[in-house]
Amino acid sequence: MCEWDERLSVIEALMLETTNENSPPTNSHADILSAAARCFKENGFSATSIDDVAHSLGATKGRIYHHFRSKTDLFFAVYRRGMEINFQATLPQSKYEGDTLTRLARMGLTHAVTMMAYQDFQRVLLQGVTMHQTGSTTAAQRVTLDELIEIRNQYEALFRTAIEAVAKEQKLVLTNPSVVSKSFLAVLNSSVFWYTPRVENDKQEQINLARELVTFALNGFGATLSADADLFLGELK
Amino acid sequence: MCEWDERLSVIEALMLETTNENSPPTNSHADILSAAARCFKENGFSATSIDDVAHSLGATKGRIYHHFRSKTDLFFAVYRRGMEINFQATLPQSKYEGDTLTRLARMGLTHAVTMMAYQDFQRVLLQGVTMHQTGSTTAAQRVTLDELIEIRNQYEALFRTAIEAVAKEQKLVLTNPSVVSKSFLAVLNSSVFWYTPRVENDKQEQINLARELVTFALNGFGATLSADADLFLGELK
DNA sequence: TTGACAACCTACTCGGTAGTATGTTTTTTG
DNA sequence: CAAAAAACATACTACCGAGTAGGTTGTCAA
Numbered sequence: 001m002c003e004w005d006e007r008l009s010v011i012e013a014l015m016l017e018t019t020n021e022n023s024p025p026t027n028s029h030a031d032i033l034s035a036a037a038r039c040f041k042e043n044g045f046s047a048t049s050i051d052d053v054a055h056s057l058g059a060t061k062g063r064i065y066h067h068f069r070s071k072t073d074l075f076f077a078v079y080r081r082g083m084e085i086n087f088q089a090t091l092p093q094s095k096y097e098g099d100t101l102t103r104l105a106r107m108g109l110t111h112a113v114t115m116m117a118y119q120d121f122q123r124v125l126l127q128g129v130t131m132h133q134t135g136s137t138t139a140a141q142r143v144t145l146d147e148l149i150e151i152r153n154q155y156e157a158l159f160r161t162a163i164e165a166v167a168k169e170q171k172l173v174l175t176n177p178s179v180v181s182k183s184f185l186a187v188l189n190s191s192v193f194w195y196t197p198r199v200e201n202d203k204q205e206q207i208n209l210a211r212e213l214v215t216f217a218l219n220g221f222g223a224t225l226s227a228d229a230d231l232f233l234g235e236l237k
Numbered sequence: 238m239c240e241w242d243e244r245l246s247v248i249e250a251l252m253l254e255t256t257n258e259n260s261p262p263t264n265s266h267a268d269i270l271s272a273a274a275r276c277f278k279e280n281g282f283s284a285t286s287i288d289d290v291a292h293s294l295g296a297t298k299g300r301i302y303h304h305f306r307s308k309t310d311l312f313f314a315v316y317r318r319g320m321e322i323n324f325q326a327t328l329p330q331s332k333y334e335g336d337t338l339t340r341l342a343r344m345g346l347t348h349a350v351t352m353m354a355y356q357d358f359q360r361v362l363l364q365g366v367t368m369h370q371t372g373s374t375t376a377a378q379r380v381t382l383d384e385l386i387e388i389r390n391q392y393e394a395l396f397r398t399a400i401e402a403v404a405k406e407q408k409l410v411l412t413n414p415s416v417v418s419k420s421f422l423a424v425l426n427s428s429v430f431w432y433t434p435r436v437e438n439d440k441q442e443q444i445n446l447a448r449e450l451v452t453f454a455l456n457g458f459g460a461t462l463s464a465d466a467d468l469f470l471g472e473l474k
Numbered sequence: 475t476t477g478a479c480a481a482c483c484t485a486c487t488c489g490g491t492a493g494t495a496t497g498t499t500t501t502t503t504g
Numbered sequence: 505c506a507a508a509a510a511a512c513a514t515a516c517t518a519c520c521g522a523g524t525a526g527g528t529t530g531t532c533a534a
Contacts, residue, residue, distance in 0.1 A: 028481080042371045046284040049521055061523085062483050071522070123367075129430060130360075134279045176449050182431055183424045183453045190423035193366060212413050216420045220453040265511080286491055298493085299513050308492065 029067055031057060037078050037120035045075055045127055072141050076148060079128045082121035083151050089114040094158050098228065100165040105214055105229030107162055112188045112210035113236055117201065122192050125152070159185060163221065172222045180221045187217040207236050266304055268294060274315050274357035282312055282364055309378050313385060316365045319358035320388050326351040331395050335465065337402040342451055342466030344399055349425045349447035350473055354438065359429050362389070396422060400458065409459045417458045424454040444473055 035056045039048045050071055054060050068074040093106040115122050132149050160181040167174050174180050191209065198205065211233060215225050272293045276285045287308055291297050305311040330343040352359050369386050397418040404411050411417050428446065435442065448470060452462050 044281065044283060044367070044371070046281060050523090051521070060483055063481075065523075066481060130281070133430075133433075134281070179446065179449045180453065182427055183450060186423045186427035186430075187420045187457070190419055193370075193423075194419055196370075209416065212416045213420060216417065216457040219459060220424070220457045222456060287493090288491075297513055300511075302493075303511060 028063075032064060032067055032074070033078050033081050034120070036074050037082070037124055040075065040078060040127065041120045041123040045131065050074075072137055075124070075128075076141075076144055078121065078124045079148050080151075082118070082125045083148070083155065085118050085121055086111065086114060086125075086155055090155070090158065094162060099226070100162065100169045101218075101223060101226045102228040102232070104159075104162040104166050104223075105218065105225055106232050107159060108184075108188055108214040108217060109207075109210050109229070109232060109236065111159075111185075112191065112213050113206050115189060115191050116195055116197070116206040116209065119192060119195075122189075126189075126192060128152075156181065156185060166223055167221065170223065174221060183220055184217045187220065188213050203237060207233055210236075265300075269301060269304055269311070270315050270318050271357070273311050274319070274361055277312065277315060277364065278357045278360040282308075282368065287311075309374055312361070312365075313378075313381055315358065315361045316385050317388075319355070319362045320385070320392065322355050322358055323348070323351060323362075323392055327392070327395065331399060336463070337399065337406045338455075338460060338463045339465040339469070341396075341399040341403050341460075342455065342462055343469050344396060345421075345425055345451040345454060346444075346447050346466065346469060346473065348396075348422075349428065349450050350443050352426060352428050353432055353434070353443040353446065356429060356432075359426075363426075363429060365389075393418065393422060403460055404458070407460065411458060420457055421454045424457070425450050440474060444470055447473075 032053070036048075036053045039053050039056060042048075043052070050061050050064055053074070054064055057063070064074065068077060089110050090107050093103065093110050096103040096106055128145070128148060129152070132145055160177065163181050163184060164174070164177055166172070167177075191213065195209065211225075211230075214229075218225055269290070273285075273290045276290050276293060279285075280289070287298050287301055290311070291301055294300070301311065305314060326347050327344050330340065330347050333340040333343055365382070365385060366389070369382055397414065400418050400421060401411070401414055403409070404414075428450065432446065448462075448467075451466075455462055
């Protein structure tokens, strides 16, 4: 039994993960998450067996069930980790103190690059969304899933807020802010469906694509990529 | 055994489906497809059992295995049907003889509405795409799946062609036409992730949403919804 | 040195499910 | 109307995979 439940806000949990060094409940835990993410990405949740995950680690079931109560719990943990990755990347940009347009662009660029750099986890996030729309196991787990989706909604709200700030500043009329932010993220997220890295982690290619996606997404509601935002591309390494 | 393989082009197969009345190999066949689409949508491919589908029809396995060789075959048939629906809706608009912008807008609006009206099948199409990115059963079935994805690519090409025609006519520079068309469709397709009809088949609501999505998608690469295209909204019933 | 506990592995159970083999009923056809 | 074929249903098999129970190995603290 190694459960270290904490009922923190998303952001607090994130910061704890980032800064604190008490975090690793052994890194075997993290290894399992990565392996599981890879398996779930490749075969989907229900087509992935615990034995698959164990085998990809050169281990057996026992190792996994020692850390996670059930297959569903493992999936949720991967989902949570995926959201942590996203928050960790984007949250700092959402606090950028400058014009609203640059702030949004920085968020979008960061998010888009993260999408491509952590495909395994991002695909799991997608599966979580569709799983939420459907019937997903027991009532107890449904509560957990609702909580996870709520985290995702908070993440999306980050973008919606930033978009509305831009719209206000630039006097743009958003007939339907909800649809606009959904569309905005749909564009940035679309890479999971068609992007696979040519070589192992081609950072520059990802940055170029991110720029094009963000340009499209900004144009979508009448904004354009600022020069400042373009400078930010250099910072993305 | 009732297989009526025909190696026709997508369009020919579609037209045959549309116009010809020899089509129904009994409509029990179509009933199974609908039920399967509903089940696959609700639980995903591998979490759906053949018994589930049969039960939702008030029947048993026998009925399904009489029409389909395997569960995978059934899935592929649903996928194919989904693509037929899309082609049947959009293909006529792609032949619209008018300015290129209105043509693209008509295609987009039709596609967006179809997405919302046939959610079951559209979700299966999504699953097919992700299934294609991963390992999907035997080599024999992989051939079939490749073929199905090829049909999907043809469908996307319809939009890409229309987009490039607009760009050419309006002297817009598309830095990366492929990414633009991917983004364009990503916006129109996004509704599967968040739209569920309030009341049974609220046509007007779907039309309104479609209009907003198409507006966003057009703006994405520098175009705008034409007045002619807006008139077309009336034709969508 | 010895307990105690974490971190696994092994070997099992057992429910669910794809697929099949074989009936039974209805429809079509000659 | 008879025979054949289509359109199902029933009753299996065989296997896979989630979860468990209990054993084994290492580590660390007193």
